[in-house]
Amino acid sequence: MKSKTPISLLSRDRMQTTESARTGRSLANRFLRLALLGACAILFPSLQAKADIFVDAGVNFEQYGTLDLNTGVFTRTGFPVGMAGSGEIGANLYAGDVSGDTYSVNPANGRDAIIGTSSSTFDTFGSTNAGVDAVSHPSLCGEDVTDGAIDTLNTSRGLATPTGVSMSGLSPSHILYRMAGLITPQPEPSGVLFLITVAAVMSYGLRGRYSSRRTRGGEMRRPRWATLSILTALAGILLGARPACAQKYYALEYWGGPVLETFTIYPLYYGAWSEAEIDAQQAYLTSLTAYISGQNAPAGQQPMIRQYGVNSATLVAGQTASPSATPRTLSNQDVLNIIHDNQATGKFPAYGPNSLLVVFPAHGFTLKGCNGCSYHSSESTSKYYAVVPADTGPTLALVTAHEVFEAATDPAQGDKASWGWLTGNYYPAGAVQPANDEMVDECGNNTITLSNLGIQIPEGTDNTGGVTVGNPGMKQPPGGTCSTTGYTSINETQVYGYTYSDYRAKYNTLWSQGWRLYSLQSYVLSTGAVLYNAVWRPGGNTSEIQDYGVSYARFRSDYDTLYPQGWRVYILQSYVMPNGDVLYNAVWRPGDLAERQLYGVTYAQFRSEYDTLYSEGWRVNILQSYVLPNGDVLYNAVWRLGDNGERQVYGYTYSDFLAKYNTLFPEGWRLYILDAYVISDGTVRYNAVWRPGTHAETQVYDWTYTDFLNHYNMLFPEGWRLYILNAYVLPGDNVRYDAVWRLGTIDRPL
Known part of the structure; x- marks a missing residue:
C-alpha cells in the first residue's frame, strides 16, 4: 500500500x-419511447405502417432518426441542436429549439434549416390536430414574455398571440403559442392513439456589468400519426416536463489562462478619502475575502467562485495616497502611473502572480470612456490590477465584489490564450464584433444577501446550475445560469x-x-x-x-x-x-x-x-x-x-x-x-x-x-x-x- x-x-x-447522466441521450428513455410507439401500433393494427418512420428521440429530442416498425430498430440520421421538440403540418415537419428558433426538417436525412427566430424561448414544441404549438416558460427561462408579441419567423410567417389555453397545474405559469401562417392544418386520424401514448408516457414519467465585458476585433412523406416526437413533446406539455430551458445567460468556459487560486488584495485609497469611508470599505473587503475563502459557508456548500479554481483570498491594511489630488477623469495610463508611483514609494508592492492591486479613487474621480464604471486589467499575465472609483454604481461594495470576482477568475487581459473563465463568443444586439462576458457580467445588477457574513454580493454565473448547448449557427455559446445564493x-x-x-x-x-x-x-x-x-x-x-x-x-x-x-x-x-x-x-x-x-x-x-x-x-x-x-x-x-x-x-x-x-x-x-x-x-x-x-x-x-x-x-x-x-x-x-x-x-x- x-x-x-x-x-x-x-x-x-x-x-x-x-452512475452517468446526460441531457442529450438516455438510451433507456429512448428505447422506452420507441417501445411505447410500437405498442400503440400493435394495439391499432389498422394504423400499422411497414415502412420506416421518422422519429425525434431522446430525453430532450436530440436525435433524429428512422424507426423500423417491423424490427423496432432505430437508425440515427442526425443530432439536432438544443431542440424543444418537433411537430408537423400535413407532410411537412418542423422543429423548435430552446432558443426560440424554428426549423424545417428533412426526414430523409435528419437535416434541419432555420426558417425564423422568435424573441421568446421554447420550452416544449409539438403539434396537435389544430396545428403546431410551442410553450414558453418565462419565469424559468429568464424571459419577460407576457403579451405574446413574438418576432416573425420570416417575412410572412410568425406566431399569434397566446392561445388562451389554460395551462393549469403548472407553476410558474406557461404561455402557449400557436404557430401561424405555416401550412393549413390537415385532419389527423389518430386522436385515440395520441391519448394512449400520452397515458403510457405519463405512467413512466418524463424528465425532463459594470464594465468588464470583453469585445474583440425535398421532404419524405410518412404517416402523420407516427411522429414520436410530437407525442412526447405534447406529453411534456401536459405533465409540465420541460427540456433544458434556453436562457438569456451564457455559461463560463475555461480559455486556458491563469486564475487567482489563492491571492491577496492590496487596496490603495487615492485622493480625499475620510477615515470612516476607508474603515467601511476595509470592513467590506474583510467580509468579502472571508466569503471567497469559505468562512461560515453553509454545511455541505462552498462559495460559487470555488468551482472556477479560486480557493481563498486575504486582505492587507489599506494605504492612502495623494489626499489632495484634484478629482478628474482618469485614463488607464493615469491609473498605471498611480500604481507605479506608489510601488516606487512602497505603498504598493511589486506585482506578483498571487496579488491583486486595487486603486480606489475618491469621490469626484471618474474613468475615461465610461460613466460611473470600474474595471480590472493587467500589465502582463502575472501583473494584475483593478480600479474602482468611490462614485461607481450601483454601490461601491457591489462593484468592488464584481471586479474582485472577475479579476480572480479572469485576471489576464492579453491574447485569448491568456484568458481565464469567460463566456464563448456571442454578438450583443446590433454588434458587429463578438463579445465575451466574465463571471458577473451575465447576471446584471442582481444581488445576493449573505446573512452569514452580513454583506451583499452580486450574482455570478454558476455552471453547476446547468450548462446547455448553444447554437453555433446563430453565434450563441453554451447557455448558463446565475447563482442566487452565492x-x-x-x-x-x-x-x-x-x-x-x-x-x-x-x-x-x-x-x-x-x-x-x-x-x-x-x-x-x-x-x-x-x-x-x-x-x-x-x-x-x-x-x-x-x-x-x-x-x-x-x-x-x-x-x-x-x-x-x-x-x-x-x-x-x-x-x-x-x-x-x-x-x-x-x-x-x-x-x-x-x-x-x-x-x-x-x-x-x-x-x-x-x-x-x-x-x-x-x-x-x-x-x-x-x-x-x-x-x-x-x-x-x-x-x-x-x-x-x-x-x-x-x-x-x-x-x-x-x-x-x-x-x-x-x-x-x-x-x-x-x-x-x-x-x-x-x-x-x-x-x-x-x-x-x-x-x-x-x-x-x-x-x-x-x-x-x-x-x-x-x-x-x-x-x-x-x-x-x-x-x-x-x-x-x-x-x-x-x-x-x-x-x-x-x-x-x-
Missing part, C-alpha cells in the same frame, strides 16, 4: 454509487465496479435528480467483463451526450458530427478487450472552444505533436494511454489553447513518479492529469501532467478498493472531494486504485 500526503489529512468519502453543493456520489446495465440504471436515476458525470472509467477483467467506476456531482440541467464501448470509427463519426453543433469532449477513455479490440467511452458537454486531438498513436508520435502544439499555445487537456495485447502502448490526447506552464512525465515507474512529485510540489506544481496503465510484465507505469498551483492535495496509489473506500470515507467529512480517480487491473484480476483529492469541488478542466 502506497500513499503520498504532502499535507495533513482531514476528510472522507460519501455515497458508494456509480454557494454551490460539494456533494458527490459514486459507483465502483458496476456492470454496464447497473451503471446505466444508476445513471438514469441520478440524471433525473440533476446529477451529472464528473468522472467515468471502465476496466476489463481477464474474462472480458467490462466494469465501470463513475463519479457524479450536482449539475442542474447540464446537457450531456455519451458513447459507451464504441469502436474508434463510431466515436470519431460522433465527434465529427457533434463538434460543429457546439459539443466538446469532456471525458474520453479507451480500453482494450482480450481479443485486442479497442473501445471508447466518451462524454460530451456544451462548448465552443477550439481543440486538437490524437488517437491511438505511439509515444514518439504523441511527443512530436505535443512539442509542436506547445509552442503554438496549446496545452494538454486530456491524456490517456492503453496497452495492446502485444505490449504496445498507445496514446489518446486532446489539447486546448492556454498559456499555463506544464511539467510532464511519461511511462515512469511509481518510485520515479513519486520522486518527481516530491520535487515539484514545493515548487508550486500540482497534479492536473494522472494516468496509470499496466504493461505486459504486470508492472504499473505513470503518465502525469502538473500545472502551477498552491492548493492542498492528498493522494493514494495502488490501493485495494477496500482501502481506498475507507480512506475516502475518512476524508469526506472534512471537505475533500475526488479530483482524479484511476483503476487498473493487475495480473490475477487484482483491481487497484489511484486517487487524488482536493478540498471542495471545481469545474473541469481546471
Whole structure:
C-alpha cells in the first residue's frame, strides 16, 4: 500500500454509487419511447405502417432518426441542436429549439434549416390536430414574455398571440403559442392513439456589468400519426416536463489562462478619502475575502467562485495616497502611473502572480470612456490590477465584489490564450464584433444577501446550475445560469465496479435528480467483463451526450458530427478487450472552444505533436494511454489553447513518479492529469501532467478498493472531494486504485 500526503489529512468519502447522466441521450428513455410507439401500433393494427418512420428521440429530442416498425430498430440520421421538440403540418415537419428558433426538417436525412427566430424561448414544441404549438416558460427561462408579441419567423410567417389555453397545474405559469401562417392544418386520424401514448408516457414519467465585458476585433412523406416526437413533446406539455430551458445567460468556459487560486488584495485609497469611508470599505473587503475563502459557508456548500479554481483570498491594511489630488477623469495610463508611483514609494508592492492591486479613487474621480464604471486589467499575465472609483454604481461594495470576482477568475487581459473563465463568443444586439462576458457580467445588477457574513454580493454565473448547448449557427455559446445564493453543493456520489446495465440504471436515476458525470472509467477483467467506476456531482440541467464501448470509427463519426453543433469532449477513455479490440467511452458537454486531438498513436508520435502544439499555445487537456495485447502502448490526447506552464512525465515507474512529485510540489506544481496503465510484465507505469498551483492535495496509489473506500470515507467529512480517480487491473484480476483529492469541488478542466 502506497500513499503520498504532502499535507495533513482531514476528510472522507460519501455515497458508494456509480452512475452517468446526460441531457442529450438516455438510451433507456429512448428505447422506452420507441417501445411505447410500437405498442400503440400493435394495439391499432389498422394504423400499422411497414415502412420506416421518422422519429425525434431522446430525453430532450436530440436525435433524429428512422424507426423500423417491423424490427423496432432505430437508425440515427442526425443530432439536432438544443431542440424543444418537433411537430408537423400535413407532410411537412418542423422543429423548435430552446432558443426560440424554428426549423424545417428533412426526414430523409435528419437535416434541419432555420426558417425564423422568435424573441421568446421554447420550452416544449409539438403539434396537435389544430396545428403546431410551442410553450414558453418565462419565469424559468429568464424571459419577460407576457403579451405574446413574438418576432416573425420570416417575412410572412410568425406566431399569434397566446392561445388562451389554460395551462393549469403548472407553476410558474406557461404561455402557449400557436404557430401561424405555416401550412393549413390537415385532419389527423389518430386522436385515440395520441391519448394512449400520452397515458403510457405519463405512467413512466418524463424528465425532463459594470464594465468588464470583453469585445474583440425535398421532404419524405410518412404517416402523420407516427411522429414520436410530437407525442412526447405534447406529453411534456401536459405533465409540465420541460427540456433544458434556453436562457438569456451564457455559461463560463475555461480559455486556458491563469486564475487567482489563492491571492491577496492590496487596496490603495487615492485622493480625499475620510477615515470612516476607508474603515467601511476595509470592513467590506474583510467580509468579502472571508466569503471567497469559505468562512461560515453553509454545511455541505462552498462559495460559487470555488468551482472556477479560486480557493481563498486575504486582505492587507489599506494605504492612502495623494489626499489632495484634484478629482478628474482618469485614463488607464493615469491609473498605471498611480500604481507605479506608489510601488516606487512602497505603498504598493511589486506585482506578483498571487496579488491583486486595487486603486480606489475618491469621490469626484471618474474613468475615461465610461460613466460611473470600474474595471480590472493587467500589465502582463502575472501583473494584475483593478480600479474602482468611490462614485461607481450601483454601490461601491457591489462593484468592488464584481471586479474582485472577475479579476480572480479572469485576471489576464492579453491574447485569448491568456484568458481565464469567460463566456464563448456571442454578438450583443446590433454588434458587429463578438463579445465575451466574465463571471458577473451575465447576471446584471442582481444581488445576493449573505446573512452569514452580513454583506451583499452580486450574482455570478454558476455552471453547476446547468450548462446547455448553444447554437453555433446563430453565434450563441453554451447557455448558463446565475447563482442566487452565492454557494454551490460539494456533494458527490459514486459507483465502483458496476456492470454496464447497473451503471446505466444508476445513471438514469441520478440524471433525473440533476446529477451529472464528473468522472467515468471502465476496466476489463481477464474474462472480458467490462466494469465501470463513475463519479457524479450536482449539475442542474447540464446537457450531456455519451458513447459507451464504441469502436474508434463510431466515436470519431460522433465527434465529427457533434463538434460543429457546439459539443466538446469532456471525458474520453479507451480500453482494450482480450481479443485486442479497442473501445471508447466518451462524454460530451456544451462548448465552443477550439481543440486538437490524437488517437491511438505511439509515444514518439504523441511527443512530436505535443512539442509542436506547445509552442503554438496549446496545452494538454486530456491524456490517456492503453496497452495492446502485444505490449504496445498507445496514446489518446486532446489539447486546448492556454498559456499555463506544464511539467510532464511519461511511462515512469511509481518510485520515479513519486520522486518527481516530491520535487515539484514545493515548487508550486500540482497534479492536473494522472494516468496509470499496466504493461505486459504486470508492472504499473505513470503518465502525469502538473500545472502551477498552491492548493492542498492528498493522494493514494495502488490501493485495494477496500482501502481506498475507507480512506475516502475518512476524508469526506472534512471537505475533500475526488479530483482524479484511476483503476487498473493487475495480473490475477487484482483491481487497484489511484486517487487524488482536493478540498471542495471545481469545474473541469481546471
